[in-house]
Amino acid sequence: MDYIKIPMDIEKKSFEIIGEEMGPHDFNERQLQIIKRVIHTTADFDYKNIVYIREKAIDEALSILKKGTTIYTDTNMALSGINKRALKKLNCNAVCYVSNEEVAKIAMERGITRSMAAIEKAVEDGVEFFVFGNAPTALFRLKELILEGKSKAKFIIGAPIGFVGAAESKEEIEKLDLPMITVRGRKGGSSVAAAIVNALMYMIVER
Amino acid sequence: MDYIKIPMDIEKKSFEIIGEEMGPHDFNERQLQIIKRVIHTTADFDYKNIVYIREKAIDEALSILKKGTTIYTDTNMALSGINKRALKKLNCNAVCYVSNEEVAKIAMERGITRSMAAIEKAVEDGVEFFVFGNAPTALFRLKELILEGKSKAKFIIGAPIGFVGAAESKEEIEKLDLPMITVRGRKGGSSVAAAIVNALMYMIVER
Numbered sequence: 001m002d003y004i005k006i007p008m009d010i011e012k013k014s015f016e017i018i019g020e021e022m023g024p025h026d027f028n029e030r031q032l033q034i035i036k037r038v039i040h041t042t043a044d045f046d047y048k049n050i051v052y053i054r055e056k057a058i059d060e061a062l063s064i065l066k067k068g069t070t071i072y073t074d075t076n077m078a079l080s081g082i083n084k085r086a087l088k089k090l091n092c093n094a095v096c097y098v099s100n101e102e103v104a105k106i107a108m109e110r111g112i113t114r115s116m117a118a119i120e121k122a123v124e125d126g127v128e129f130f131v132f133g134n135a136p137t138a139l140f141r142l143k144e145l146i147l148e149g150k151s152k153a154k155f156i157i158g159a160p161i162g163f164v165g166a167a168e169s170k171e172e173i174e175k176l177d178l179p180m181i182t183v184r185g186r187k188g189g190s191s192v193a194a195a196i197v198n199a200l201m202y203m204i205v206e207r
Numbered sequence: 208m209d210y211i212k213i214p215m216d217i218e219k220k221s222f223e224i225i226g227e228e229m230g231p232h233d234f235n236e237r238q239l240q241i242i243k244r245v246i247h248t249t250a251d252f253d254y255k256n257i258v259y260i261r262e263k264a265i266d267e268a269l270s271i272l273k274k275g276t277t278i279y280t281d282t283n284m285a286l287s288g289i290n291k292r293a294l295k296k297l298n299c300n301a302v303c304y305v306s307n308e309e310v311a312k313i314a315m316e317r318g319i320t321r322s323m324a325a326i327e328k329a330v331e332d333g334v335e336f337f338v339f340g341n342a343p344t345a346l347f348r349l350k351e352l353i354l355e356g357k358s359k360a361k362f363i364i365g366a367p368i369g370f371v372g373a374a375e376s377k378e379e380i381e382k383l384d385l386p387m388i389t390v391r392g393r394k395g396g397s398s399v400a401a402a403i404v405n406a407l408m409y410m411i412v413e414r
Contacts, residue, residue, distance in 0.1 A: 010369075017370040018370060043369060043395070077398065080284045080287040161248070161249070162247070162250060164220045185250075189249065189398055190398060191396055
C-alpha cells in the first residue's frame with residue numbers, strides 16, 4: 001500500500017489542508033497556529049468559531065513557559081497529550097492530581113469531584129498555569145479560589161467538554177480579568193486542551 | 208456558586224440530555240451505549256452518523272474482554288483514557304509502545320512512524336484487541352500484517368483522526384472480514400477510541 005510514512009510530512013500536509021479548507025479568518029500568525037492545531041486534533045472546523053484567545057493571553061503564556069513552570073492539568077489524558085520533549089526543553093513540567101490517593105480520599109469524604117479536590121491541591125502548590133479539558137467543577141472551583149485570593153493563577157486554558165456545566169464553567173471563568181484561552185460552548189476536551197499547550201510550546205521550542 | 212458536584216450525577220444527566228437531543232435512530236441498546244458515550248466525550252452529535260459498528264462486533268469484543276486480554280492502543284492518550292479500574296476487574300491490561308525506546312530506534316532506522324514500528328511489536332506479542340485513535344499508518348500496517356497472516360487480531364477499534372490518510376485507513380481496514388468498530392471519515396481520535404473501549408467494558412463490569 002502506498003501511504004505517507006513520515007510523521008512530519010503528515011503533519012505539514014495536514015496543516016496545509018486545514019489552511020485551504022478553513023476559509024477566511026482574522027487570526028494573526030500565532031493565533032492561527034493554535035486554531036490550526038486544535039482543528040488538526042479534532043478534524044472539526046467548528047473550533048475556528050469557538051476558540052477564544054484573550055488579548056495578550058499568548059504573550060503571558062509564553063512568558064510563564066519561558067521561565068519554567070509547573071502546568072496543572074485536570075485529566076491524565078490532557079497530561080499525556082502534552083509533548084514531553086518540548087516540556088523538558090522549556091524546563092517545565094506537567095502534573096495532574098486526580099489519581100492522587102490523598103485527593104481521592106478528600107473527594108470521597110466531602111462528596112465532591114476528585115477534580116475539585118485536585119484543583120485545591122494545585123492551588124495550594126502555587127500553580128500559575130492551569131489547563132482544563134474535562135472538569136467543569138474544577139474550573140468553577142478555581143474561580144472561587146481566585147476570588148478568595150488564594151490562587152496564583154496567571155494563565156488558564158479553559159476547555160472543559162460536556163453537557164452539564166461545561167459551557168457555564170467557561171462563561172464564569174471568562175468573567176475574570178486574567179489571560180486565558182477558552183473553548184466556548186459544549187465542545188473542548190483533553191485532546192483540545194493538550195493541543196493548545198503544545199501549540200504554545202512550539203512557538204518557543206522545536207520538538 | 209451552585210453546580211452539580213457529584214460525578215455520577217453529572218454523567219447520568221449528560222446521557223439524558225444526549226438521548227433527548229440525538230433524535231430518532233435505529234441503534235439497539237448496546238450500540239446506543241457506545242454512540243452516547245462517544246457523543247459524551249466529544250459533544251459532537253455528528254458521531255451518531257459516522258460510528259460504524261459491525262454486526263457481532265460487540266459480542267466478539269465482550270467475549271475477548273471476558274477471558275482477560277491485552278488491549279493495544281496506538282497512543283498514550285488513548286491508553287490514559289481507558290478506565291483502569293474496569294480493566295483490572297476484567298483481568299485485562301492495556302499497553303502502548305510508541306514511547307518504547309527500542310520501537311523509537313527501529314522507526315528512526317527505517318524511516319517509518321513510531322506507530323508503525325509499535326504495531327509490529329504488538330503483532331509479534333500476539334495481541335488480539337487493537338485500538339487506534341490517532342495513527343493511520345499503524346492501521347495500514349496492521350492490515351498488511353493481517354493479510355500476511357502474521358497477526359492474531361480478533362477485534363479492532365479503528366478511529367484514527369486527521370486529514371492525511373485517516374479516512375483511507377478506515378476504508379482499508381473495513382475491507383477485512385473482522386469484527387470491528389470504526390469512525391468513518393476524518394473524525395475519531397484518542398478520546399473517542401478510549402470511550403468506545405470504556406463503553407464495551409461497562410457492558411460487563413461496574414466502574
